[in-house]
Amino acid sequence: MPSIAVTTAERPPAPTTALIDRVSVAVLVDGAPAAPVVRELPDGVKALDVSAPEGAAVEIRLATPLQDAVGYWYPDAGWQRSLPPDWAGRMNAGLVHGCAIGCLYETSGQTLLTFAAEDATVDTHLVFGVSEQRKLFTVHVELTAGREPFTVLFAGRSPSPAAALRPLRRRLVGAAKLPPLALPEVGRTPAYSTWYAFGQEVTADGVALEAGRAAALGCGLLILDDGWQRGGRERGYAWAGDWQVDTGKFPDLAGHVRDVQGLGMAYMAWIAPLLLGPDSPE
Incomplete structure (x- = not known):
């Protein structure tokens, strides 16, 4: 060598x-x-x-x-x-x-x-x-x-x-050759991130409950952090790459998002599209 x-x-x-x-x-x-x-x-x-x-x-x-x-x-x-x-x-x-x-x-x-x-x-x-x-x-x-x-x-x-x-x-x-991204108005409002209360153990019911409390306190944005995706109970991210919804945690993610938006909050989901792990089936 x-x-x-x-x-x-x-x-x-x-x-x-x-x-x-x-x-x-x-x-x-x-x-x-x-x-x-x-x-x-x-x-x-x-x-x-x-x-x-x-x-x-x-x-x-x-x-x-x-x-x-x-x-x-x-x-x-x-x-x-x-x-x-x-x-x-x-x-x-x-x-x-x-x-x-x-x-x-x-x-x-x-x-x-x-x-x-x-x-x-x-x-x-x-x-x-x-x-x-x-x-x-x-x-x-x-x-x-x-x-x-x-x-x-x-x-x-x-x-x-x-x-x-x-x-x-x-x-x-x-x-x-890319213009600077415009800052959406919701980016200027207080935000609630699920990571600090749930880590990866997020569920539709738990997030909805916290969203109601956050909205009442004046938060205008909910960030659904890591854990919503299939495989999202395992640290290390060897599974990452497919980004499919964990239906055990979120049986109807679209409906859940609409419910939170009905509280007057914008909704954002965390994703890392460049993160691809060796155990990803795709």
């Missing part, structure tokens, strides 16, 4: 190019150095375009001196804001997991590296963290080349991560 690099320092060297601020970039296609195309965009944003034959292994390496770095934000960071070592920082990105985005910042909040993949649906694997041997913060973006070039957007130094990410967000929305 081929050896797997534990740290970014163990990867074969590749020629680097200055990209933005003190950030350098190296691009490899099937292990060989490749020349990316860098474009200047409005708002101080730069675009890095990587073209490769479809199916080729692409690796984009980013690096910047540690300087006064204290934190690194990325979509899966949760409450973790410290600097991981490069043998620990890992993230999968794509349609299910979220976009390949990252922001390194220093004590004052000033950013040192801010990037975002323009196409949020491409499956990518990110390896990132502090290279103790090289005294750098590194990010390696790995993917399989598709038919179109893969583009990564970069923002220059900004006073805060929010300020740096703002122009990238505008670019991502524009690239998706």
Whole structure:
């Protein structure tokens, strides 16, 4: 079996190019150095375009001196804001997991590296963290080349991560060619979610009883959370993917919804269409 690099320092060297601020970039296609195309965009944003034959292994390496770095934000960071070592920082990105985005910042909040993949649906694997041997913060973006070039957007130094990410967000929305979703009026009203009272043990009668109480308290929306679907008594979601009504809990779901709506409440049901488990018969 081929050896797997534990740290970014163990990867074969590749020629680097200055990209933005003190950030350098190296691009490899099937292990060989490749020349990316860098474009200047409005708002101080730069675009890095990587073209490769479809199916080729692409690796984009980013690096910047540690300087006064204290934190690194990325979509899966949760409450973790410290600097991981490069043998620990890992993230999968794509349609299910979220976009390949990252922001390194220093004590004052000033950013040192801010990037975002323009196409949020491409499956990518990110390896990132502090290279103790090289005294750098590194990010390696790995993917399989598709038919179109893969583009990564970069923002220059900004006073805060929010300020740096703002122009990238505008670019991502524009690239998706989707207008922002309008907020329905019911989205501004108090809501009742069944999860906090029932967990997965929801039933039509139990939800209807709670809906009456919630409506009397001024709630305008009922959210039927996890558990309404067949298989919805099992955590782990190995069964997920069919999204058929559990008729033992909801013998007449449509009728139940009409009854709740008759109380003056809007009705919303939780569903995770991209969640597909290995035990799904479909």
